[in-house]
Amino acid sequence: MKITAANVEHVARLARLELSDEEKNLFAGQMDAILAYVEKLKELDTDGVLPTSHAVPMENAFREDVTEPPIGTEKALANSPDRADAFYRVPQIIE
């Protein structure tokens, strides 16, 4: 599949990125080259191989259902660019 500027634009919008036309074309070419390189994997015979979801062969890491102390409201809000009372404040969300 050839990556087009329209594909780049779609992905950019999902990621909330604003790109110039020049950038869209530039990235389309670069992404296309990356995917073409990965396409090479298709040459391998992968019959009977499960899709890899994790690189490390490990399973079932659990924690018990026990509460631990939270970090506290002040620390939680310490890095927030904007706050009101104990809330993070964001631009008005209209529902």
Next chain:
Amino acid sequence: MKFQPVIGLEVHVQLKTNSKIFCGCSTAFGSSPNSQTCPVCLGLPGALPVLNKQVVEFAIKAGLSTNCSITPRSIFARKNYFYPDLPKGYQISQFEEPICQHGWLDIQVEGQDQKRIGITRIHMEEDAGKLVHGEIAGLEKGSGVDLNRACTPLLEVVSDPDLRTSDEAVAYLKQLHQIVTWLGISDGNMEEGSFRCDANVSVMPVGAAQFGTRAEIKNVNSFKFVKQAIEYEIQRQIDLIEDGGTVVQETRLFDPNSGTTRSMRGKEEAHDYRYFPDPDLVPLVIDPAWVERSRSELPELPEKKKQRFMESYSLPAYDADVLTATRALAEYYEECLALQTNPKAASNWIMGEVIRGLNDSGLPIEECPVTPRLLTDLLRLIEEGTISGKIAKKVFDEVWKSGKDPKTIVEEQGLVQVSDSSAIEAIIDDLLAREAGQVAEFRSGKDKLLGFFVGQVMKASKGKANPAVVNDLLLKKLKG
């Protein structure tokens, strides 16, 4: 043209765990904003989520109780979208391999045949935070974000599009609600959002091979609203099509004040979630031994208990239904039975006085002041003929108020039933002498007057006379 509605439901069930699904923060409801947070649920860089084992146990139990198969190897996925209540920019959910699949529930709508509703899947996921608008100082311009709820464990239960009417949808929801609360995996509190429903609704011409385009109605948080929202949406779509329009696939919000649904614009692109396996969470492997252990820990489920109540104690279906409405009520009944009481009498008293008392006082059955021990003691007094059923109701109210045992109350207040025929005879003789006119009428064939005489004798005995003895003696004397 006649239309056939098609409905599928997605239910979010909040699990009753102590801590969140991927971190140790408390899940308690109603704490001050952002007080129950840590780097994991705040989505801070470098924080590592670790799965709460209790969530898995609960999910397996939900799956087994809804006839699902448990997926031997399931994985978590990132569902990517931006919204201010979602700190990481993705929600950890399950996509390709949900923990439970291919289940079903048999639902019953009154006056119709039982119907099987498929369950496509049940998966585990984290909840988002909460947005607050307007009502806080400093939020006149802007919205507030509270992340206490972020990372709270949810099960999403997705039905097949098997439902055809709003009544079927409500019956399905009620049954699912009963199961999750019965299992004790959720408190099922709909006002607090512990059991939330999204409805996918479409209509198609009757006999059509393909479903129509569906609209998704979000967060309808009571059984009544589900019915209203679905009915409104069905009619809206039919009207739209009949007027030559087309239904668009969209998310709609139900407004309980107007009983209507309206479009939530601006979310069109949100459906491209770009799911991929979450590398932070390792695969979840559930071997058959785990499933079997979980199965052995399941309580007897409501449907099964209901059948057993009907078969073992010859209860009518109505009684069995009422008594299995909640697990706690069923357990109350079974505690009564364990104390060797008459099953039908106990059922009558629970359905009558006990439930009335609970409704009036707002107490849950667990806190009913008339315990199974006290209730069965009371029933024994009736059975032994110590008190009449009518006096028993008075005693019941006393037990409720004072917590004293029924026998003590009966003794203290001198409520023992008078079955001694000479004492009753004296009352009757006195009455018949005074009411000679009525006696003559009765003897000339006005049988209905027997009730009057019985009433008078009961009144004169302050309700303590044994009604059966009163009846016998009265008939003997009146006819004699």
